[in-house]
Amino acid sequence: MQEIEASSQALAKMAEDLCVKELSESRLGILTVFYGYSDTSVLMSLRPAICMFMMSITRPFENYFSCCCPLPGEELNIIWRIMVEGVGSLRFGKRKVAWRGGCVCVAKVRKLITSNDWSISSREMQDILNSTHDAVVAVNKNGIIILFNTAAERLLGVAAWEAYGEYARDIIPGSRLHNVLETGQPELNQRQETGDACILTNRVPVRDEENRIVGAVAVFRDMTEVHQLAEEMTCIKEMKKLLEAIINTSQDVISVVDDQGKIILVNPAYTRLIGMRKEDVMGKPPTVDIRQGESVHLRVMQSMEAVRGVPLKVGPDNREVIINAAPLIVDGRLRGSVAMAHDISELKFLSEELASVEALIGRGQARYTFDDIVAQGPAMQAAVEYACRAALTPATVLLTGESGTGKELFAHAIHSASQRRYRRFVRVNCAAIPETLLESELFGYEAGAFSGALKSGKKGLFEEADGGTLFLDEIGEIPPPIQVKLLRVLQEREIMRVGSVRAFDLDLRIIAATNKNLEDEIKKGSFRKDLYYRLNVFPINIPPLRQRIGDLPELARHLLTKLNWEYGRCVQGITDDAAALLAEYGWPGNVRELENVLGRALINMHFNEYTIMVSHLPPLTALTRLNAERKATETTVLPCCTLAETMEQAERRAITGVLTMYGGNRAETARHLNVSLRTLYYKLEKHGITGSPPFV
Numbered sequence: 001m002q003e004i005e006a007s008s009q010a011l012a013k014m015a016e017d018l019c020v021k022e023l024s025e026s027r028l029g030i031l032t033v034f035y036g037y038s039d040t041s042v043l044m045s046l047r048p049a050i051c052m053f054m055m056s057i058t059r060p061f062e063n064y065f066s067c068c069c070p071l072p073g074e075e076l077n078i079i080w081r082i083m084v085e086g087v088g089s090l091r092f093g094k095r096k097v098a099w100r101g102g103c104v105c106v107a108k109v110r111k112l113i114t115s116n117d118w119s120i121s122s123r124e125m126q127d128i129l130n131s132t133h134d135a136v137v138a139v140n141k142n143g144i145i146i147l148f149n150t151a152a153e154r155l156l157g158v159a160a161w162e163a164y165g166e167y168a169r170d171i172i173p174g175s176r177l178h179n180v181l182e183t184g185q186p187e188l189n190q191r192q193e194t195g196d197a198c199i200l201t202n203r204v205p206v207r208d209e210e211n212r213i214v215g216a217v218a219v220f221r222d223m224t225e226v227h228q229l230a231e232e233m234t235c236i237k238e239m240k241k242l243l244e245a246i247i248n249t250s251q252d253v254i255s256v257v258d259d260q261g262k263i264i265l266v267n268p269a270y271t272r273l274i275g276m277r278k279e280d281v282m283g284k285p286p287t288v289d290i291r292q293g294e295s296v297h298l299r300v301m302q303s304m305e306a307v308r309g310v311p312l313k314v315g316p317d318n319r320e321v322i323i324n325a326a327p328l329i330v331d332g333r334l335r336g337s338v339a340m341a342h343d344i345s346e347l348k349f350l351s352e353e354l355a356s357v358e359a360l361i362g363r364g365q366a367r368y369t370f371d372d373i374v375a376q377g378p379a380m381q382a383a384v385e386y387a388c389r390a391a392l393t394p395a396t397v398l399l400t401g402e403s404g405t406g407k408e409l410f411a412h413a414i415h416s417a418s419q420r421r422y423r424r425f426v427r428v429n430c431a432a433i434p435e436t437l438l439e440s441e442l443f444g445y446e447a448g449a450f451s452g453a454l455k456s457g458k459k460g461l462f463e464e465a466d467g468g469t470l471f472l473d474e475i476g477e478i479p480p481p482i483q484v485k486l487l488r489v490l491q492e493r494e495i496m497r498v499g500s501v502r503a504f505d506l507d508l509r510i511i512a513a514t515n516k517n518l519e520d521e522i523k524k525g526s527f528r529k530d531l532y533y534r535l536n537v538f539p540i541n542i543p544p545l546r547q548r549i550g551d552l553p554e555l556a557r558h559l560l561t562k563l564n565w566e567y568g569r570c571v572q573g574i575t576d577d578a579a580a581l582l583a584e585y586g587w588p589g590n591v592r593e594l595e596n597v598l599g600r601a602l603i604n605m606h607f608n609e610y611t612i613m614v615s616h617l618p619p620l621t622a623l624t625r626l627n628a629e630r631k632a633t634e635t636t637v638l639p640c641c642t643l644a645e646t647m648e649q650a651e652r653r654a655i656t657g658v659l660t661m662y663g664g665n666r667a668e669t670a671r672h673l674n675v676s677l678r679t680l681y682y683k684l685e686k687h688g689i690t691g692s693p694p695f696v
């Protein structure tokens, strides 16, 4: 603060000049302090433009500055002060003010508020403006800043006290308030990008009652946060849409309950499954759809823990579902629970379908190689050696042998050792497919070939195996009409779909297997001779187990390893007694039966038993007797008999043995002996075998 002593005359003049000058520009506040007489009314009339302070002559003026602001809460920055001595007068326009000593101060008014609403104090007004988030800057008609709130300080980076009294054009040129003053036109919603910030500005002229422009005000709104918020909102909205789409398209059944246990979300898969409309379940307790079992939602909400694999029956059709559910915990608070149900009725159905299709076809890759075949004795070794040779050629192979001797095992091994090993190995059990379907299954059909046919037509198993190997198991069961078609495939190497007139080429190797004697079948007229010759290119006969009993110990070891793995056991071997019993047995079911017998022994064993004993084996007596008989037939020399007589006796023994084993069941006996029922009846009559077991 400057303080100048001066003669009263000079100072009076200076004060007067200053007053006039400052009043005209309204830039600075002139504070004139008089001792002695004063004309209050004159000075007060200047208030809209400057701050005028009246003081009591009795009070020292220093105190006055701090306490006598005309509007409470305003502050002054005194720039200079002139002490005035003597007596004089000041003239304001036509009026003259007498004075006697005093001072003239020039002060910058830091907060100058001109408000006509005197019910709100200037301090309150200032507080209100400072509290607003928007920056507010106002100028008077000369473009001088008369209002600058805290948000403006923050946003524009200028302190309020620096801004007050300055030209807005100088301090904040971007505000364009001077333009508004000039044009009188409001500038609304103007966007300004400053660095990272995005500001929206409204600038309007301020008019008095006579519509004269007396100033301008700008409101700056920092839109950065709003923009960020809008972006976040858009992001959340998109996320919500995405989640909704996922939930709605999910095949899994989804339901959500709130913390009150009321359903608040279900997806279309849910309504489809339980057969209720969405509006019928929303807001309802989660037990609304359950037919059998407890609500997992309630369980989860009580325990606050997830559950997995809970079986339930839901909906009008009592659909079987498996449910996984978890509590919804947000910020440590339980907000509800979400459950996902998998409809296992469908799954069960599909897996059954798959199993039946696979059982019928057995398609895919070969599972065994020659390493999986136990062949100790010379007969088996010869068969394996022959099969190895066959594998290296594209020739058709015919595997013959009793049931369970390992024909399928050989077919897999041949494919695995052939050049086609990386192509498909398709197995078809001709006996398992109904006769009516066999043709279309094997050869496929054209669209609309018969009622119930697929619109698109269907590939047959021959086509499926194209490039690979087709294993026709139980070939002896193929009915004569299909034998003709099969013959054509083997001859021409081409097939024709059912309902088609167009034949196409195929490249596949055929392996056929049967436990029937096809020559007998030809004699009976049930199997085509020409087909037999086509199939019998590479015949391999696999001997029955009873004729290679020497293989039994190694086979048992091999099968035990397999069974231990399947049953999770560690059985090491077989006692000598048990092995002797197994060797005595006739094994009509061959290696498959041996596998079953060992499997049953494992089931009979305790977990701390590691060696199969006789007590673990199922009863094998009936066939042991047969076996003894067979051995006798094979080994006993009958010196006083002719060859024809010996054969007669052997035949009689064989028939009575098998008949005893099957409790007199002639059909089973015929099947076992591989003769037709008609032949068996003939032989029974011939040998005079009648009555009930035991037959002698």
Ligand SMILES: Nc1ncnc2c1ncn2[C@@H]1O[C@H](COP(=O)(O)OP(=O)(O)OP(=O)(O)O)[C@@H](O)[C@H]1O
Residues within 6 Å of the ligand: 372, 373, 374, 375, 401, 402, 403, 404, 405, 406, 407, 408, 409, 410, 473, 514, 515, 555, 558, 591, 592, 595
């Ligand atoms: N020599 C062998 N070595 C190892 N396992 C064998 C042997 N022979 C047969 N097996 C096993 O015995 C079971 C029956 O074999 P497979 O199914 O090949 O007989 P199959 O003659 O095709 O029977 P079917 O005529 O009844 O179809 C299979 O588990 C097979 O692995």
